[in-house]
Amino acid sequence: MADDVVKTGFFAQNSTLNKCNAAILSGISIYNVMIYIGEDMEQLQELRKKANNLKDNRKYEQATEIYKQIIDNHESHCNDWDYWNYAFCLKKQRMYNAASEICKSLLRINKDFVPAKNLLCWCLFYSKIKNKKSEDEFLEASRKVLKLCSQKDKYSPYTITVFKVLEHFKHKNDYPAEKILKCTNMLDPELLNFEPYRIKENDKEIELASQLELYFMHRTKALLNCGKYDQCINECDHALKSLNKFHYNNDIWFKWRMALSYKALAKYKESIEGLYEIATRKKDWFILKEISENLYHQNKVEEAFMYAVKACLRKGDIDKKLNLFLLIADILISLNDKVNAQKHVDFVYHFKIKEERETGTYLNNLISANNFEISEDLDLDMQYKQLVEFWTQIKASRQKRNTGFIKKLLPNGKSGFIEASDGKTYYFQIRNIKNNPANLHESQKVTFCIEDGFDAKKNKPSKIAVEIKTE
Structure with missing residues (x-):
């Protein structure tokens, strides 16, 4: 039906000619016919003005009725924009299918009418891409949008559709890197907006990438x-x-x-x-693990060992740290400590068996190359507790302890500053107090270790106090 409506408008010249011929045959003068056509055009212009005004004021339902009246009663003088405006108002009322059909009809007759292409693509975007119902429908609609419109056209949904597809693939369990790379190849970075977005949420302005x-x-x-x-x-x-x-x-x-x-x-x-x-x-554990691996590749075994130990003691899921534990075992073998190396290997092996996971090449090679005998049964909780004690002892034995006193406690009750015996001042967080943090007070004597930190206010690296003990 939408196609028929559009066709009548595009055959306007023929319709006008037919009316003239009919008028002549019936004895009506051309002069009278032209008066009629002039009146018809005046009425059309008034309706267009009224409909456009309603559309501009976002009164889309009322505008839709007038655009439909224009098409029904003045088809011989309708142009592309009459149909586009009609479809646009339908789209604004979320009548995406009806708006799409009008756009498709327009494009079948005038395939180069870019505004109709863009409007059709926006209908697809809102109905099947933004509000995704199924993956197949989402991807098919996305392909159509990217085929119909261009990134160079700022009025098209091309760019936002590519980002929707990227976001869709990003959340896949099996990360499809090749597909994501192919999607980014469809974008010209020179045409992308480099200014952050700002939105309001719960009366609060949020800045997005x-x-x-x-x-x-x-x-x-x-x-x-x-x-x-x-x-x-x-x-x-x-x-x-x-x-x-x-x-x-x-x-x-x-x-x-x-x-x-x-x-x-x-x-x-x-x-x-x-x-x-x-x-x-x-402070994520996996960053320390990467440092440890790099140091190990450079034969800096002792340094690698310390970073691996620190990584083990950082918060993180045990099942994600299994390769870290095997790295520790590898390092311990290099340090001629096969007893503790086997404890790590034993734990990883039994953990994987319990989780019904493949043991893997790394683990199997460690076992075979070092003739490790895997225990028949293992209390995983007890073994892990022993490993934590081992890591803690290693860290404590290799860290230099400094002396000083609490110079200042900040009003937030969560942090402060320690002055060391050499006069240097170090920022600390109260959660790093290892004994009796509730009774902490200024001038209290402490011992502590020093680690690398980051001063967010000054936006530069700093040294901070950790592993703090009060005296």
Whole structure:
């Protein structure tokens, strides 16, 4: 029906000619016919003006009725924009199917009418992409949008559709790096907005990442996972230099991907420099693990051991730390401590068996190369407790303890400053007090260790006090 409505408008010239011929045959003068046509055009212009005014004032339901009246009663003088405005008002009322049919009819007759292409794509976006019902429908609608419109057209949903597809793939359990990389290839970064978005939520303004930042976020992760390490390094470096503001710690993750890429290319010095910087701002165990692996590759075994031990003692799921425990075993073998190495191997082996997971090449090689005898049965909880005690002892034995006193407690009740015996001052958090934090007071004597930290206010690395004990 929509197609028929549109066709009548496009055959306007023929319709007018037919009316003239009919008028002549019936004895009505051309003059009278032209008067009728003139009156018809005046009435059409008045209706258009009224409908356009309603549309501009967002009164879409009322505007729809008038546009329909225009098409029904003045089809011989309707143009592309009459039908487009009609479809636009339908779309604004979420009548996406009806609006789509009108756009399709327009495009069948005038395939180069870009506004109709864009409007059809927006209908697809709102009905099947933004409000995703099924993956197949979502991907099919996305393909249509990307085929019909262009990123260069700022009125099209091309760019936002690519980002919706990227977000869809990002949350897949089996991360599809190749597909994500292919999607980012469909975007020209030069055409992306580099300014952050700002939205209001619960009367609070929230700032979100720009299109360009999101592009680099998706692309660099995909490049890393695809093993395109040199390209990943270059694009991470480009992102760090071209973006003025970062969100979701993306500046850290760009440096993280660079470090992992350098490591994969056996450029351990470059990798570890980036990791040291990251470790001052992020306290995740896996960052320390990567530092340990880099040091181990450089035969800095003692340093590697300490970072691996610290990583083991950081918070994190045990099932995700299994390769870390095997790294510790590997290092302990290098340090001629096969007894403790086997304890780590034993734990990982039984943990994997309990979880019904494959033991894996790394574990099997450690067992066979060192003639480890795996125990028939193992109390995993007890074994893990013993490993924690071992790591704690190692860390304590290799860390230098300093003396000082509580110089100042901050009003937030969560932190303060310690002055060491050499006069230097160190920031600390009360959660790092290992004994009796409730009775903490200024001038109280303490012993402590020093670790790398990050001063968020000054935006630079710093030294902080940890493992604090009161006297």
